[in-house]
Amino acid sequence: MQDNSRTGGIVETDEPPGERLNISTVSHQKKTGPYIHRVPSQLWNDWRWQMLNRIRSIPELLKRFPGLNCSSDLERVASVYPMAITPYYASLIRRLDTSDPVFAMSVPQPAELCDPPFLSPDPLGEEKKMPVPGLVHRYPDRALVMATTMCAMYCRHCTRKRVAGSKESFIGASELARIVDYIRSTPAIKDVIISGGDPFTLPIDILERIIASVRSVPSVEIIRIGTRTPVVLPQRITSELTAMLRKYHPLWINTHFNHPVEITPESAAACARISDAGIPMGNQTVLLRGINDDPAIMEELCRGLVRMRVRPYYLFQCDLVKGVEHFRTPLRRGLEIMEYLRGRVSGLAIPTFVVDAPGGAGKIPLLPRYIVDHQPTFTELRNAEHRRVQYPEPATGHPSDGPHSPEA
Ligand code: SF4
Missing domain, CATH: 3.20.20.70 (Aldolase class I)
Incomplete structure (x- = not known):
């Protein structure tokens, strides 16, 4: 077994180190993660292989992360909302809990089945x-x-x-x-x-x-x-x-x-x-x-x-x-x-x-409030340091102001 740090996870390869490709440079992820998969680099770098080898079930998840403490509810969650994790993305996981952002975004959680009543499957009305x-x-x-x-x-x-x-x-x-x-x-x-x-x-x-x-x-x-x-x-x-x-x-x-x-x-x-x-x-x-x-x-x-x-x-x-x-x-x-x-x-x-x-x-x-006050002759603004400034409006107003413009 070799630690292939290209992804930071453990990607076990059959190849001598010299044949491994392009991947020993994850500067912010030197630490090895818990993911385990034995595969030649050539396959690892093939998107079709990645798709075919997505983690699609809880038993598969446990196989790839033997240290994972899995709640029995997860099977139920995954049956409602399907799971798929590419080996590449799984190899970015560092901790086997929701404190890890990649884990939290990809591994089903029991909380997915706890909905307040105002949620809907299609809130945007698509x-x-x-x-x-x-x-x-x-x-x-x-x-x-x-x-x-x-x-x-x-x-x-x-x-x-x-x-x-x-x-x-x-x-x-x-x-x-x-x-x-x-x-x-x-x-x-x-x-x-x-x-x-x-x-x-x-x-x-x-x-x-x-x-x-x-x-x-x-x-x-x-x-x-x-x-x-x-x-x-x-x-x-x-x-x-x-x-x-x-x-x-x-x-x-x-x-x-x-x-x-x-x-x-x-x-x-x-x-x-x-x-x-x-x-x-x-x-x-x-x-x-x-x-x-x-x-x-x-x-x-x-x-x-x-x-x-x-x-x-x-x-x-x-x-x-x-x-x-x-x-x-x-x-x-x-x-x-x-x-x-x-x-x-x-x-x-x-x-x-x-x-x-x-x-x-x-x-x-949605923006933070940058307009403090709005008058016909000036607008009071505040900047990112919360300094207030008055911006004078044009003396002639603007046609869109209608009959109440200063010019009218
Ligand atoms: S957010 Fe986009 S990539 Fe992610 S599951 Fe939804 S559609 Fe797919």
Whole structure:
């Protein structure tokens, strides 16, 4: 057995050290984790092997983490909300309890079955905004294609727990045709998000068929893809994949890093491959209790993201979805984090804190209060250090002020 510190976990290999690949450089994760898997590096670096060897059951989890003290409830939780953890992501686990962020985001917990009554399976009302199966149309200029119900890893905090992993399938040809017909007949849709599940779990020909079909609609200006594979399955970002994607520009990718421990040489290299294909990357973090609801952790995450050329885009308040109550934080905590970041890191590294309002009311951005007073002739503001300043309004007012403007 050899300690292969490329992932920080124990990846036992059959090969002599000289043949092991690229992985002895996880600077912030020198310590070996409890994950055990004996596999040649060549397989380890193959995304298909990673997918085939996901941890899908509690007995498998115990096999890979012999030291794990497993509650008997976990089988029940996993039967309600499926589990899948790639060997790569499992190898990032350092402690076998919820004090470990990767463990907490990937291993089922009994708390998932303790729901207050105001939670629902579909708090954003997506099912009601599906003009055709597999397409959510919530905003006039945007639509979301649910390309698959499969993900490489089933995040315990997922907002689509009702579909992710329920049965691992993807949209068929007739479903795709109906989706494309709808987009074609709705020219107000300029921006199509291909999501799921995780579309990068699909074979490349199926993925290309979906992207090419959407791109064939002249009124679609941009395509965005939502994927967590750079975080949980970075091996998926192959040169074959990026060569295919770059044919369909303008194309953007949003990924989902939640904690700095997810920033590894492998995930950084995956993001670099995407950026090098000319695809801008954004990141959507979910604010999670006990995982990243700490200003210093969020600062480290945001700084790490921009170092990888990934723009922190949204910081989401956890949705009111069944099975995630134990991850929810008070709104106040998100505002405290935003207050902490502003003035400390570049605006480029600061995401927009949003609540995706229940009942399909859309995203509402939340900011600390920077306007102290608003008068016709001046507005009193305060900066990140709480210094107050008066900003004089233009003497001529503005036409939008109407008849009560100072000029009128
Ligand atoms: S990758 Fe996205 S869709 Fe899949 S389980 Fe995680 S949050 Fe949900």
